[in-house]
Amino acid sequence: MVIKVVLADDHPLTREGFKSYLEGKEDIKLVGEASDGESAWEVIKEQLPDVALIDIRMPGIDGVSLVRRVRQEGLNVACLMLTSYDAQQYVLASLRAGAKGYILKTASPDELLRAIKIVASQGVYLDKEVALAVEEPGFSPEQLSPREREVLLLAGRGESSKEIASKLYISERTVQTHLASIYDKLGARNKTEALLLALKYGVVTLEELLE
Amino acid sequence: MRRHLLLILTLLVLIPSLAILIVTGWGVVEHERAMKKIAESYVLDLAQSVAMRVDRPRFMHRAQMMTPPRVLDSFVLDISLPGWVALVDESGNLLAASSRAQDVLPQIWQGGIPVGRTTLVEGPFGDTYTIAAIPTSQGWYVISAVAWSQLLGPMVRFSHLWPAAVGLLAIAGMCAVWAFWRWLIMPLLSLESEVSTLKWGKDLPKPDDPPAVWELRRLRKVLYQLAQTAREREELRQRYVSDLVRVQEEERTKLAREIHDGPLQDVTALLQRILLLKQEIWNKRAEKYIEIAEESAVAAVRELRVLCDTLSPPWLDLGLVQALTELTDRLARTYGVKIYLEASELPEVSKDIILAFFRIAQEAINNAVKHGCAKNVWVKVSYDGEFIVLQIEDDGSGFEFEGDVEALRVKGHRGIANMVERMRMIKGKIDVQSSSLEKGTTITCKVSFPLISGEETPRDAFNI
Structure with missing residues (x-):
């Protein structure tokens, strides 16, 4: 099966570069490209690719809004953010908008191809550089308790400790204790990192998070 | 002295006025008595001296020859003296009179006069007269009278005005x-x-x-x-x-x-070519060079990205909480300190507020760690429906701050001055509490942000 790909990036030279990454690959076919948000939307709507490589910063509609539109229109297109920004908040914003992956433009051709294949098969791909600036903690997902998983998911959906506490009928203090334990187990320093790590290790899935 | 000036002025005006008023009042009362006495003694003197002269044989001799009434001549009366004199017999017939006495006396004298002493009479024109009757040895009577105004002149006329004048003076004062x-x-x-x-x-x-x-x-x-x-x-x-x-x-x-859209993309494109070239390499030496080139390009991209983030973080577009989260994450990683961010639900705020709060938090955390050697920083941002409040608290060494921002700016400490300036620009308030004794610094920023009721605030496009 050939994966149809659309590439949206406003910089011609980098766009050419990515095209070269994809050239000559039997299982990947570039079906369209765009240099701004509006035309990217048009190309995606027309070509209905399996994967759309989207730059966050583009003239017209920005990448995150484009992803949100793809999801709102119910198009079966896996969006993979291809960007220069290494801010975790962008990763979360993209994932919240419905992106299936986040990869930096400095990634190697092999990493890009791997990411395309993973998101095309409904997986989630996070660039190692943005997902973690921390060392691998030698972690196995079983270590999170079901309650901790629940707390992490709710926190991931943007709920405050207070809201989580009232939803789970536990005290806010207990929520804080759970979060501290989650951070500890995942080796994260904060909620964002914990969430990205949990996604990376498959502790939680993007679908669960977007529920 | 300033406070008592009015009192002194009042006293300066009032005391002399009152003194003059009292003295003049007393003077007026005494004046009346004095004038009365003068008039009395004058009239009695006049009458007695005329009586004495009338008693002389020379006058008697002439009197026998005269047909009354006769004008009393200079023999008995110095005509330059004020007053009037008349001589009457026991039955009241006028024997002699000084000039004009014949006209004046009947006007002021009606009826009997007690003999030997003076009487005060009010004349027809408001004048006061003193009259006296003195008997002579022949059984006649000398009647003398004088008008006060004639005798004492203007003293009489103006003496009543003095207290009024002084009273006026006091009132004017x-x-x-x-x-x-x-x-x-x-x-x-x-x-x-x-x-x-x-x-x-x-x-x-x-x-x-x-x-x-x-x-x-x-x-x-x-x-x-x-x-x-x-x-x-x-x-x-x-x-x-x-x-x-x-x-x-x-x-x-x-x-x-410009760095993001220009050099950063160019170096990225360069890195892409290096990575592509790497796949084509067959030569060991060339591969080594290519790897060095790749490392340099990756380093350049990272540096440019850091430069962009430092200059103007792109994630400011994501919203206040996201911007503060990214900031605290990064600073915590960079400095190796603990930064606790506590954010309640916020409305979508303007870019100006996000920028101001972001820069203040950035400056405050940097100061806390660099100057205060803080190990923990607490960043709180909340909204109560009216104000958005940002509070940055640290456990650093603190500093002496007396509230004078300009003094700090003059000394070259622009951090706090800039925070104040940023809050001023968004019409907010900032409060800095710090003391090197108590340890730690608390910076509180407050900006009014009333929600327009009935209108759902749209969440930021990037809000997560």
Whole structure:
């Protein structure tokens, strides 16, 4: 099966570069490209690719809004953010908008191809550089308790400790204790990192998070 | 001295006035008695001296020859003396009279006169007269009379006016004191209290209040103009500082954008080619060079990205909480300190507020770690439906801050001054609490952000 790909990036030279990454690959076919948000939307709507490589910063509609539109229109297109920004908040914003992956433009051709294949098969791909600036903690997902998983998911959906506490009928203090334990187990320093790590290790899935 | 000026003035006017009033009053009373006495003794003297002269044989001899009434000549009466004299017999027939006495006496003398002493009579024209009757040895009577005004002249006429004049003087004095108080002291005091509480460069005195003498009004006007000039100058200065901050921020944003869209993309494109080339390499030596090139390109991309983020973080677009989260994450990683961010649900706020809060938090955390050697920083941002409040607290060493931002700026500590400036630009308030004794610094920023009721605030496009 050939994966149809659309590439949206406003910089011609980098766009050419990515095209070269994809050239000559039997299982990947570039079906369209765009240099701004509006035309990217048009190309995606027309070509209905399996994967759309989207730059966050583009003239017209920005990448995150484009992803949100793809999801709102119910198009079966896996969006993979291809960007220069290494801010975790962008990763979360993209994932919240419905992106299936986040990869930096400095990634190697092999990493890009791997990411395309993973998101095309409904997986989630996070660039190692943005997902973690921390060392691998030698972690196995079983270590999170079901309650901790629940707390992490709710926190991931943007709920405050207070809201989580009232939803789970536990005290806010207990929520804080759970979060501290989650951070500890995942080796994260904060909620964002914990969430990205949990996604990376498959502790939680993007679908669960977007529920 | 200033406080007692009015009292002194009042006393200075009142005491002499009262003294004069009393002395004059007493003088008037005594004057009346004195005049009465003078008139009495004068009239009695006059009558007795005439009686004496009438008793002389020479007069008697002449009297026998005269047909009454006769004019009393200079023999018995020095005509230059004031008053009138008449000689009557026992049955009241007029024997002789001084000149005009014949006309005057009947007008003022009606009826009997007690013999041997004086009588006070009010004349027909409001004049006061003293009359006396003295018997002679022949059994006649000498009647003498004098008008007070004739005898004592203007003294009589004006003596009653003196107390009134002095009273008027006292009243005028009081009026002067009152006017002095009303138009000079009061406006001066009011001006003084206004000026003493005036924030130079911020406030203006009232242009004309309360009513005052022309000189004071002029002084107030001049002061008003000065204050206005000072305020305009201060406004200009602040606008200049604001412009500096704004232009700096704009330049940084522009520069960051240009680096991102230009060099960063170019180096990325360069890295892509290196990575592509790497796949084609067959030569060991070339592969080594290519790897070095790749490392350099990756390093360049990272450096450019850091440069962009430092100049103007792109994630400011994501919203206040996201921007603060990214900031605290990064600073915690960079410095190896603990930064606790606590954010409640916030409405979508303007870019200006996000930028101001972001820069203040950035500056505050940097200061806390670099200067205060803080190990823990607590950043809290909350919204109560009216105000968005950002609070940055640290456990650093703190510093002595007496509230004078300008003094800090002069000393080269621009951090706090810039925070104040940023809050001023978004019309917010900032409070800095720090002490090197108590340890730690707390910076609280507050900006009004009323929600328009009934209108759902749309969440930020990037809000997560």
